[in-house]
Amino acid sequence: MAYNVTLRQSGRQFQVEPDEPILTAALRQGVGLPYGCKNGACGSCKGTIVAGGIEQRAHSSSALSNDEKTRGMALLCCATANCDLEIDVREVAGVGDVQVKKLPCRVNALERKADDVMLLKLQLPANERLQYLAGQYVEFILKDGKRRSYSMANAPHQEGPIELHIRHMAGGVFTDHVFNTMKERDILRFEGPLGTFFLREDSDKPIILLASGTGFAPIKAIVEHALFKNIDRPMTLYWGARRKKDLYLLDLAEQWAKDHPQFKFVPVLSEPDAGDAWTGRTGFVHRAVIEDLPDLSNYQVYACGAPVMVESAQRDFTSHHSLPEDEFYADSFTSEADLANAV
Known part of the structure; x- marks a missing residue:
């Protein structure tokens, strides 16, 4: 049995399945909520539970403090509902208009820009074009099913390969591969675009x-x-x-x-x-x-x-x-x- 979730600011509603993260349900139904890492580490998806009850799963203590929990706040990427909910959270316009895809890509170029920074360029299949908002990211899907996230560094209007900037993390499975064994023409697979970090163009503020x-x-x-x-x-x-x-x-x-x-x-x-x-x-x-x-x-x-x-x-x-x-x-x-x- 699914639960109903109502967003306090807009009155918009969506449904969440038992044991389904609230953020996942929202994005699945085209409801734009703020998010970043989707794994409980960054705190971008924080909202306040106005009515109803949730189960808050494991997360970084820096993303949601005990004090915030006592004030009814939750990380929606790793919270599940146990009844109907009303949530106060900032909604994000525009992200629901961009299609999220899983795509193969080919390594077009590897350019070392610093001792620990690699500029990685990815070529999509000839019949594919990735539409995204400047500031969004993609998730590489590794062979073991784990994922690694990197932001796109070129603007959406630019033709040509997708550009990523990757910092070497010593002992990091993916970055060790990028810096030590990855070659041009290697095939990778990713999902994207993701995230709600992009320029709000409806403002005139500096x-x-x-x-x-x-x-x-x-x-x-x-x-x-x-x-x-x-x-x-x-x-x-x-x-x-x-x-x-x-x-x-x-x-x-x-x-x-x-x-x-x-x-x-x-x-x-x-x-x-x-x-x-x-x-x-x-x-x-x-x-x-x-x-x-x-x-x-x-x-x-x-x-x-x-x-x-x-x-x-x-x-x-x-x-x-x-x-x-x-x-x-x-x-x-x-x-x-x-x-x-x-x-």
Whole structure:
């Protein structure tokens, strides 16, 4: 017997089967709810259970705290219903219009951009084209059925291969393969597009883009999309890394700033090498935003990268610098290790 789920803000309803994650049921029925990792690690799918009861399954403690649980909040990607529900959660327009597919692809190119960053290009079959929103990601389906997620780094309007930026995680099954044994013309399989991290074009607010490491990938897609669409809202990109060589497409970001007056670029290093001769900003990248813009009440923020950066930015921006909670959009690059503290 299926349960009815009502979304408080819109009144929209959908059904969820027993033992089916609430998020899975919503997406299956074309209901756009916010999500990222889909495995309880990032917290993007958080909502409040207004009425009814759920079972909250294992998740990262950083994605949903005990205090949030006592206030009735839940992670919809790993929560199941045990009766009819009413949920208060931000809905996402547009994602239901994009078809999610499972597709084979061929490795078109492997380009090492830093010691631990590989630019991977994927060629789709000749009769296929992937429609997606700039900022979304794909999930590789590995031979054992496990999945690995990577954001598309090129904008949807661009012809040619799909571009991904992959950081090497020591001991990581997939990234070890990418860096050590993968070859051009290898066949891979993925599902996508996925995720609700994309530019909200119905706003006229200035945009803060916040990236750490390869979190630059979906930010790059968003910037290229905005420039192609002639969106003239002011955009400032803050890109953080440890050392200068970790800003693996520094020249590209600097070129955007030269060519487009509405775009500004602020690189930030946390541990610059002596050889970098770095004269730019240092410290935590989200702190650089606060130093420049202590009042964020009239901004939209798009943050992508390491979970600690995303969590710190969301907490500090919304709690101490007046950013409205519903103007913070994020894609936290969680890994298998981030689920180690599942509760």
